Amino acid sequence: MNIDLTDEAQEYGRTAERAIEAAGGDALVQRAEADPARRGDAAAVLGELGAWDLDPLGSDDELEAAAALCRAAGRWAVPYPVAERLSRPGDLHVDGLVVVAGPAPEAPLAGLDLRWATIDLDGRCGMATPRPLSVPARKAAFVTGLDLEPLDEGGSPAAVALGLVLGCWTLLGMLDRAMELTRAYVVERHQFGQPLSRFQGVQFQLTDAEVERAGVEELAGYALWSIEGQRPDAVEDALALRLAAVEAAEVVFRTCHQLHGAIGFCDETALSWLSRYSQPLRRLPLGAAATRDELSRRLGRRPLAGLFDGTGAGW
């Protein structure tokens, strides 16, 4: 088995990253917050790359391309529900699908003129109408309550897994970028006559955070592979990835803020935006504790198959 993205998917991701950068990069989210009507700016750019024609459950190549795209969008905190749109089921007449949980579902879908379906962790589907934002985008990061209308059709476990996993790829892109920004910052910022990166206390914090980020990268590849292989554990693998990603995000953002000092809390730094817009991904559909709870409820005393279940040929 191979849990790395194909070269084509990686190349597609890099192309998307450059296209988003050319369209404004970090400025996209800043503009959208100031003028929510501009939330869709990034959609046009990604549309030109064929993003909205991808059918991730249709072929492995398209699934990997979708993952790479989400990661690229995460790097720039693109203020658009890229993963949700890419999770669109083929059989419903909608523009996107969002995984929901709990009695008062919410998602960062405010202010877009699109049709949304929802799926819960047990595969029950619905149609969702996002309510208008009652607070400024700055406070809500476009998260709004959803009015649901249940559908008779049930969704497949693969659809649940896809929705969860693509969101984690977006979060992974945010962690990549937060680490890069912080690495660059501590190399550049001088205090006591030397770069911060000279201090071992700084180095060790950054390396610990990198270990967390790298772990998510591995699991993200694995959970994607689990969907490709239509493995029975795909949803559990997706939840395991989600738990790891949310926990890693705590460590990574905590460290990145600390190492940025006071400036990391200010709008001048890209870190502040990434950190704010990572919040919906970290909280929805389930936060760390609820994800852990759901995962343990599903697994009971059965372990995850993981990479080493005896069929992992090639390892």
Place this chain on the structure above:
Amino acid sequence: MSPATDTDLEAFRAEVRNWCRANVPAGWRGAQTGVSDDEFVSFQKAWFQQLRRAGYAVPHWPAEWGGGLSSAQQMVLYQELAAHDAPRLVLAFVSIHHAASTLLAAGTDEQRRRHLPAILDGEIWCQGFSEPEAGSDLAALRTTARRHGDTFVVNGQKVWASGALHADWCLLLARTDPDAPKRRGISYFLLDMRTPGIDVRPIRQATGESHFCEMFLTDVEIPAADLVGPENAGWQVAQETLSAERGMTMLELAERLGHAGFGWLLDACARPRPDGGRPLDDPVVQDRLVELEIEVTALRRMCRHLVERHDTGGAGPVDASIVKLHYSEVLQRLTDFGAEVVGLPGQTVLRKPVSSGWESGAWVLDFISSWEWTIPGGSSEIQRTIIGERGLGLPREPAVGP
């Protein structure tokens, strides 16, 4: 200091309790959530005057200036204020702590007479220490003050000055001798914020507030009479007053955490969820609560000892660092756990009352703002370095430059 027998203390506690019942404004939390800056300022000023009339605004000052409560009494006062959920003195924080301790430790009589009563009347202070290039390495500051006869002319830029927008005066560090070694060429000034040449700009933060400001200083004139301590001894003055102030501020914060913050956490854990269960019934939650309770109790003891040792001149060189490090990390763990316990509904609490403590019961916001604590006033890394070098006698980090 008044001798504090247990009976005296209990009598004092009863007095404070009665006062709190009669004076803590009912429903202030709701009323102060989401208010404008102006409303916040006038609420804070009014509350300050109320405390002042009772003799509770500046308990840590010497009696001759309007304070004079013993450490034991201060602890009781802060316990009761916290237990009655009284508003905190947020706006006057720098004035009653940093400014006052500077004036008391290093100011002239004239400076004390001018400012200490004015602070009681509502004069607001901010702290202009940090600069873009001088954060942890404060001694690298570049703002200059050049002497022309009886005035200093100041040029430079300050950042992160909390509350500078509302400040009447500023504690300013500036370089008066560019040729001296870094720590020997800095002077400490009292700067009147109405002086021409000061441009204050708010900085917007991740939490959406503008709590700190940039300050641009162009040919700002400061009379030599507003110099604190000897010229070029500003670094030493700052070091002294920073540690003097730490014990008192920490004592208040620790009592808040123990009496208000931890109590709210217990409340949150005892609240039934939609499914009828309570977090408190979960043994994991119970374990975490016990751990936090132990940590908070230890913190309160440490703060008390710090203040007592400071009173008797016995405080060690790293005691204040240990307390700050411990407080900021306990605060983070406690608010983090609060955010976890309240779960998803907690995410929808988007505002917290501005006059409350660092832990207000809006757990998610509290957790986010607790992150700020490990940076100012010597970051956790700097505190660890101090403890390692001065407390444990470990070798210094290799340094470059003068």
